[in-house]
Amino acid sequence: MAATQEEIVAGLAEIVNEIAGIPVEDVQLDKSFTDDLDVDSLSMVEVVVAAEERFDVKIPDEDVKNLKTVGDATEYILKHQG
Amino acid sequence: MPKIKPAKGAPYARILGVGGYRPTRVVPNEVILERIDSSDEWIRSRSGIETRHWASPEETVAAMSVEASGKAIAGAGIDASQIGAVVVSTVSHFSQTPAIATEIADRLGTNKAAAFDISAGCAGFGYGLTLAKGMVVEGSAEYVLVIGVERLSDLTDLEDRATAFLFGDGAGAVVVGPSQEPAIGPTVWGSEGDKAQTIKQTVSWDRFHTGDVSELPVDSEGNIKFPAITQEGQAVFRWAVFEMAKVAQQALDAAGISSDDLDVFIPHQANVRIIDSMVKTLKLPEHVTVARDIRTTGNTSAASIPLAMERLLATGEAKSGDTALVIGFGAGLVYAATVVTLP
Ligand SMILES: CC(C)(COP(=O)(O)OP(=O)(O)OC[C@H]1O[C@@H](n2cnc3c(N)ncnc32)[C@H](O)[C@@H]1OP(=O)(O)O)[C@@H](O)C(=O)NCCC(=O)NCCS
Numbered sequence: 077m078a079a080t081q082e083e084i085v086a087g088l089a090e091i092v093n094e095i096a097g098i099p100v101e102d103v104q105l106d107k108s109f110t111d112d113l114d115v116d117s118l119s120m121v122e123v124v125v126a127a128e129e130r131f132d133v134k135i136p137d138e139d140v141k142n143l144k145t146v147g148d149a150t151e152y153i154l155k156h157q158g
Numbered sequence: 159m160p161k162i163k164p165a166k167g168a169p170y171a172r173i174l175g176v177g178g179y180r181p182t183r184v185v186p187n188e189v190i191l192e193r194i195d196s197s198d199e200w201i202r203s204r205s206g207i208e209t210r211h212w213a214s215p216e217e218t219v220a221a222m223s224v225e226a227s228g229k230a231i232a233g234a235g236i237d238a239s240q241i242g243a244v245v246v247s248t249v250s251h252f253s254q255t256p257a258i259a260t261e262i263a264d265r266l267g268t269n270k271a272a273a274f275d276i277s278a279g280c281a282g283f284g285y286g287l288t289l290a291k292g293m294v295v296e297g298s299a300e301y302v303l304v305i306g307v308e309r310l311s312d313l314t315d316l317e318d319r320a321t322a323f324l325f326g327d328g329a330g331a332v333v334v335g336p337s338q339e340p341a342i343g344p345t346v347w348g349s350e351g352d353k354a355q356t357i358k359q360t361v362s363w364d365r366f367h368t369g370d371v372s373e374l375p376v377d378s379e380g381n382i383k384f385p386a387i388t389q390e391g392q393a394v395f396r397w398a399v400f401e402m403a404k405v406a407q408q409a410l411d412a413a414g415i416s417s418d419d420l421d422v423f424i425p426h427q428a429n430v431r432i433i434d435s436m437v438k439t440l441k442l443p444e445h446v447t448v449a450r451d452i453r454t455t456g457n458t459s460a461a462s463i464p465l466a467m468e469r470l471l472a473t474g475e476a477k478s479g480d481t482a483l484v485i486g487f488g489a490g491l492v493y494a495a496t497v498v499t500l501p
Binding site: 116117118121122124125137140 | 203204390392393395396399400431435
């Protein structure tokens with residue numbers, strides 16, 4: 077069953093917490109991965125791969141750079157999840 | 159039909175000695191920053207690299223190889239005349255022919271050992287080790303010298319901020335010889351040529367005499383640039399971190415070794431972030447010593463694993479007889495992983 081927006085944000089929060097050590101509650105739709113959440117370009121690759129597995133989506137490298145905020149990623153996953 | 163008599167090999171093969179050579183000149187990040195817009199902090203946090211060694215004109219591919227090999231041969235306790243084959247893995251020896259291995263074999267004083275070069279990028283050490291193991295067990299050589307050697311500073315575009323800080327120079331060598339016990343596990347190796355474009359040379363050599371030379375890339379002073387290594391950093395990072403962790407696990411499984419049995423992990427030294435991430439994905443226990451030679455050596459491609467191995471043994475972080483997982487991966491894309499007993 078496809079994940080809801082809420083479930084995706086919660087999932088991303090867990091992933092970001094695991095990879096960058098940021099508290100789950102800080103991971104909000106309007107937060108920028110690099111500017112607010114201490115996820116640099118390489119950690120972002122790890123976040124993306126973890127999200128791919130968790131939500132059954134494919135996020136190609138060329139799309140990764142457009143995912144600036146948690147909201148961008150959530151929307152992308154909502155639209156592309158299998 | 160006449161019967162062909164086969165060669166007589168050893169029951170198994172093992173690494174008997176390891177040696178390394180690091181060029182005299184140590185290059186800190188400050189020197190890299192003279193040519194690119196970056197910072198020491200950025201380079202350290204994205205790659206782990208603090209310093210690397212760059213070879214002088216005298217520290218040629220052959221000279222560095224001879225130095226490293228001399229130590230490996232001494233460590234193995236054999237004489238150079240006993241070496242039956244010399245396998246050199248390099249992408250930075252700039253004479254197409256003959257192979258540099260023959261000069262090295264001669265300078266070391268081998269007795270006309272078979273000698274040839276291989277091109278397998280950052281997986282070159284594992285490819286060479288696999289060939290060596292085969293030769294020892296099959297019987298075409300009793301002792302095989304495997305050398306990984308690079309002068310990647312010659313293939314670095316110092317004005318390219320994505321790669322200028324990454325590469326270093328050096329040589330690492332091992333002697334592989336007969337063993338009564340298995341001491342080199344099955345190799346898990348392969349290639350993914352569909353990703354050949356992700357790490358490559360900026361322009362091929364033949365572009366210098368075919369086509370319009372004026373279309374070749376130039377540096378800030380207008381001079382035609384020497385070819386350099388260029389890569390799609392994030393695509394390579396993704397592949398290295400996730401696909402290579404799987405290959406490393408397969409090598410452990412193939413050798414029948416659990417991560418609890420493992421003492422040392424020596425991955426190709428490409429980026430400390432790749433190393434850290436692999437350690438996490440593989441769930442390596444605390445007691446496993448992890449090579450992070452990248453910090454003071456940079457990425458030396460085929461030389462990185464034997465250089466890191468030598469350093470761990472020299473500092474006492476690893477000891478002779480330890481069980482080590484080694485994995486190389488890089489341009490091709492190619493990879494090779496195996497479990498070895500340290501010399
Ligand atoms: C090379 C590597 C460290 C670059 O990191 P990266 O995150 O991919 O770098 P990017 O080019 O995507 O740049 C990310 C950001 O840092 C900036 N940046 C790039 N190089 C920089 C530098 N040298 N200094 C400072 N900032 C730099 C970019 O401008 C970009 O900023 P922006 O997001 O504001 O636009 C990394 O990709 C890597 O190591 N990959 C693996 C490659 C490897 O090991 N290959 C060999 C395998 S054998």
